[in-house]
Amino acid sequence: MFTTRDFITAGFDDVERARTFLGAPELAPCDPAHLLEGLSTAADPDQALLSLVRLAERCPDVTGFVADARIRPRLFRLLGASEALTEFLLRHPDQLSLLRLDDAACGQQSAGELRRRALESVGADGPDGQWVAGTAGPEGAQALRVAYRAEIVRIALRDLNAADPLAVMPSVGAELADAAAAAIEAALAVARADLAQHYAPDDVAKVRLSVIGMGKCGARELNYISDVDVIYVHEAEGLEESDAAGIAAALASAMSQIVGSSGMEPGLWEVDPNLRPEGKDGALSRTLDSHITYYERWAQSWEFQALLKARHLAGDAALGRDYEAAVAPMIWSCSERDGFVESVQGMRRRVTENIPQQEVARQIKLGPGGLRDVEFTVQLLQLVHGRADVSVRVRDTTGAIRDLSEAGYIGRTDAIDFDSAYRYLRVLEHRIQLVHLRRTHLMPTKDSARRALARAAQPPSAAKRHSAELLMDRWQQTKRQVKSLHERIFYRPLLATAANLSTDEVKLSPEAAQARLAALGYLDPQGAMRHIEALTAGVSRRASLQRQLLPILLGWIAEGASPDAGLLGFRRISERLGESPWYLGLLRDSNAAAERLCRILSSSRLLTDWLEVSSESVAWLGSDDELKPMPAEQLLRENAAKLRRHNNSESGMRLVRINRRREMLRTALAEGAGLIDVEEVGASLSNADGACVQAALTVAEKEESDQRELITDVVVIAMGRQGGQEIGYGSDADVMFVHRTRDGADGQAAQEQATRIVTRISQLLTAPLKPAVPAEIKLTVDAALRPEGKQGALVRSLDAYREYYRKWALVWERQALLRARPMAGDEALAAEFMEVVDHVRYGTGLSEDDRREVRRIKARVEAERLPRGADPALHVKLGRGGLSDVEWLVQIIQMEHAGEHPALQTPSTLPALRAIADAGLLEREDAELLDAAWRLATRVRSATLIATGRPSDVLPRSWQDLEAVGRWCGYEQGGGGHLEEDYRKATRLARQVFEREFYGFH
Known part of the structure; x- marks a missing residue:
């Protein structure tokens, strides 16, 4: 009747076996279409069909369920997801009646109702907390286990048929925990009945025993099959403590056997008391005072983390509440312990390290990106912040994620991601455990098992659409997401600081x-x-x-x-x-x-x-990549784009100037974070200035072209520290302007046009803007280093420069040209100008007269330009061993030797200094002393503006300003005095090298 394609579409692996079973006489009463429809919703159709045949052999009435449209999907979802629960139904066919439950009866049951039914199953009677079973011994254990597994069947039916498995996961975990607590309560009732054979009933009744749930059971987020971690606390009046402790231990041991020992109906799960004080070596049960004494004196940090989940499960409720109240203050103050955060973090690492290597990639619970990552993260946040914020004092993980997010300890998006990932991993864990009701947290290796898991984790309507490949893709993506969130939040250094x-x-x-x-x-x-x-x-x-x-x-x-x-x-x-x-x-x-x-x-x-x-820009501080200065090319592209979007020159230049301030800020933040050194600072600031000047030139040329034809090309040549890319945050731009008349144009008209353009550049860079650019450090263009200085033409043609330098260039002008570098404008014209400049600055060497003139000018600068009253030892630019000393020494060596050593042909001081040492023109040790002094002086100069908001070339004299500069330069608190000492020493040594090499003093 059905084709092979029909079977494959329904999800069968073994088509021929499926045909055989569908033709089995036990299933003859069933409509084949109903069978195939129901089986197609099963996680494992092959297993579901086999289980149905076995059930029909034992209980023919089950075939009637196939015809019922309400019961049919519930039946097949259960049979295809759990062999263990099928075996239970085979052992107890009467429990098939669970499939007939209406929605209300099959829905989530209250903890009280579950406890009532569990106690009823063993005929328990007596006062609350002192129940005694009417059915004792193996019969009592049997009845209890059957009743518990019936609850598990009911919970699984609700879970497997949920329209959204992730949404019901927390309530499923809570009901499983409540069912386990009810089973323990009933088992205690059976244990009391059993103990009547060994102890006087009155003595047993005098012992008040509370079972405290820990771990997932305490948090009401239990798995289908899991150890139930417990702690026992007892009190007794009228008994010696040793007798009371003996009865309490006997009750606890008997209860554990009733729940978990082998029998006709298999044990449920292990009751694990190893989280008690002193673990396996400690007393099985203690009095409340004994517990408190232990926790106050000897408990380790991990024990308080475990107590976060502590909750009374069964036995004497008043004693359980007293226990919870007694340990709560210790739980919420444990994060104040020395090294608490680090100890929790270390414990998580040890858990990961102890996973067998062959299991790491398959672990849903313990491995990286698994459930433990979520749970440890959430618990650590709770323990650190919960001492002052009661809103996050909850036991269950999903509730804690919600409350931590509402209180602001986890971002909303992170909380949503964490919560959905946790729910998904728990659903996978539940489905894997349901198959055989065995404790496992490993992803199956067989493709067929993974395919069944993929279908089981989906609602019935979507089961057929999910494959093993989709399952693995989503699982791997979830693990990556959890691992990332865990590493970012769990190892958040703020936690350790807050805990202190x-x-x-x-x-x-x-x-x-x-x-x-x-x-x-x-x-x-x-x-x-x-x-x-x-x-x-x-x-x-x-x-x-x-x-x-x-x-x-x-x-x-x-x-x-x-x-x-x-x-x-x-x-x-x-x-x-x-x-x-x-x-x-x-x-x-x-x-x-x-x-x-x-x-x-x-x-x-x-x-x-x-x-x-x-x-x-505060957002940059969280990312080293965001703080990296932008390349010059990117800055130029950004500015060009802004200018294209704004026809109004003032609007466009306002955005360009904001861009410059932004890049200056980025550079300063990167320097403050220790991500870039002084060379990179200078280069970044120079790039920002260069992009700004290029934008101003573009605007000036456009304004000119809007009025008349452009008949000349203009370039801006950076000079001085700008040319060497060694500027600070408040530096002017030393420049020269060059133009070249276009073919056929009048030279005089071109000169006038070039003058208008370069004048407009200065105006665009410094003119007041509306609205103003707040906190702007304006870029002032200074053309004083042009031929003939302020007396010379503001802009000259390339030919005029060539002729001037050929005939009239003085040695100081050659020296100034050592820093020349193209900054903005026509690239071809810039390249031609640099050819002229290279011949002047590198091509003629240095005569003795030139050398004397350079020395004379330097001595005059020292004598005349140092501000009156300034301490020469503390002036970073002109003082002894400061920037000027280092730069003049480098430059005189460049003028003398750059022609024969091309590596010296650079406008930047430190690269030139390194090349000088490499060429053997200066001892390496001396070069290193000069390098250190120059770097420190440059850092101090920038730091003074950054720290105080005022530009200055003198090391601050006030303690507060000196301290601020010291902190910016990397000194510890109170290190301003150390900065001054280091500066004096570095510049003193640099001055000795300078005097010896520049003046020839020995």
């Missing part, structure tokens, strides 16, 4: 907060408290996150030079960003971003201003 704070400090109580602020070095604790109160007031998620972060951030802010200014800056930026969802989440999730921001805000007035007006 007292509860009062975490809660930001006014007294504790002000005392801590004063201890940290805040000069105005009351003012700081006003900022804290403004940031944390209210019940919004933002305020909640601020309350979570500030106790930690306050310490990092205090590590800067000015904590009070840093906290004010943090408030300004936080208020500027308002409800931006990424901002506080970034600080919570990224230790790098939080620490970098705090230290920048308390160390740099300038960067605080820049971040306030460009607050989206």
Whole structure:
């Protein structure tokens, strides 16, 4: 009747066997179409068909279920998903009546109802917590086990036929845990009846025993088959403690045997008491006082993590509640222990390391990206934050994820991802265990088993659409997602910092907060408290996150030079960003971003201003890649795109100038994070300036072309430190302007046009804009190094430059040309100009007269340009051993030897210095001394502007400013004095080299 294709479409692996079984006489009453329809919804149609035949042999009435459209899918989903439950139904055909339950009866049952039914199964009677079974011995155990497995069949029917298995997973785990607790309660009742043969009934009745659930059972998220971890606590009046302990232990042992020993009806699961104090070596049951004493004196951190799930399961409920209340304060204060966070993290690593190598790739529970990653992450967050925030004190994982997200400890998106991944992994675990009701957490290796798992994990309507390949793809994707979230959140350094704070400090109580602020070095604790109160007031998620972060951030802010200014800056930026969802989440999730921001805000007035007006740039702090300076080509493309979108020159240049400030900020943040050195800083800032000048030239030429034909090409040549790509954050742009008249154009007209263009460049770079660019450091173009200085033409033609340098170039002009570098404009014209320049600066060597002139000019600069009253030992530019000394020495060697050593032909000081040492023109040790002095002087010069907001070429004299500069230069707190000592030493040694090599002093 059915084709091979029909069987394959339904999901059968063995088509011929399926044909044979469908023709079995036991199934003759069934409509074949109903059979195939039902089997197609089964996870494993082959197994479901075999199980149906076996059931029909034992109980022919089961064939009637196939015709019932309501029962049919439930039957086949169960038979195809669980061989173990099929075996149970074969042993107890009367339990097939479970399939007839209506939706209400098959739905989730309350814990009380489950307990009532379990106690009823063993005929228990007596006061609550002291039930005694009417059916004792093996018969009682048998009755209990049958009743429990009947509940499992009912739960599995609900689970397997759910429209959304992930949605019902938490309620399934909760009901499984409640069923296990009910079974333990009934087993205790049987144990009391059994103990009547060995102990006086009155003595047994005097012992109040509470079974405390741990792990998944305690958290009400149990698997279908799992050890049930427990702890026993007892109390007794009128008995010696040794007698009470003996009876309690006997009750516990008997209960465990009743639940788990072999028998006609197999055992349910192992009752595992090894989480008790002292583990296997400890007493099986203790009094409440004994438990408390142990936890107060000897318990290890992992034991408190385990107690997070502790819940009374069975026995004396009042004693169980007393136990929960007694251990709760210890659970929620355990994170204050030294090294607590690190110990939990270490335990998770050990769990992973102890997985057999052949199982790692198949582990759903213990392996990387598995259930344990979710559970450890959630538990650590709860234990660290729960001591001050009662809202996250829940036992179950999905509830904890929800509450941690609502309180702001996990981002909303991360919480959704974590929750869905956890549910999916638990559903896989449940389906794998249902097959044989065996404890396993391993992904099957056989393709047929994986295909069955893929179908079982889906609702009946979608089962046929899921293959083994889709299953493995989704599982691997889920593992990657969980592993990423786990590594980012579980190893979040903020956790360790938060754990080291007292509860009062975490809660930001006014007294504790002000005392801590004063201890940290805040000069105005009351003012700081006003900022804290403004940031944390209210019940919004933002305020909640601020309350979570500030106790930690306050310490990092205090590590800067000015904590009070840093906290004010943090408030300004936080208020500027308002409800931006990424901002506080970034600080919570990224230790790098939080620490970098705090230290920048308390160390740099300038960067605080820049971040306030460009607050989206805070996002860069969480990524080293985002902080990497943009390449020159990318900056040029960005500026060109902005200009194309804005016909208005002022609008376009405003965006270009914002771009420049943005890149200056990016560079400063990267320098502050230690990601780039002074050479890279100079190159990055020069690239930003170059892109800005190129944009200004583009606008100026367009404005000119809108009025008249362009008859000349213009290039901008960078000079000085700009040419060497060695500028700081507030440097001007030393330049020369060159033009070349286009063919057929009038030379004088071209000169006039070029003058208009270069004049307009300066205006575009410095003119006030509407609206203004906040916190901008304007780029001033300085053409004073052109031929004849300020007396000469602002712009000259290429031929005029060639002629001038051929006839009139002085030695100082040759020296200035050592730094010449194309900055903007026509590339071909720039290349021709550089050919002229190269001949002048490298091609003629250095005569003795030239050498004397260079020395004379240098001596005059030292005598005349050093500001009156300035300490020559502390002036970073013109002082002894400072920038000028190093650069002039390098340049005189370049002028003398660059013609014969091409490696010296570079406009940058440090590459030239390295080439000089490589060529043997300077001792390597001397070159290293000069390099160190130059780098330190450059860093100090930039740091002064960054830290104080004021440009200066002198090492600060005030303690506060010197401290701020020192912190920016990488010195520890209180290291301003060390900076000055190091600077004096470095420049003194550099000056000795300079005087010996430049002046010939020995």
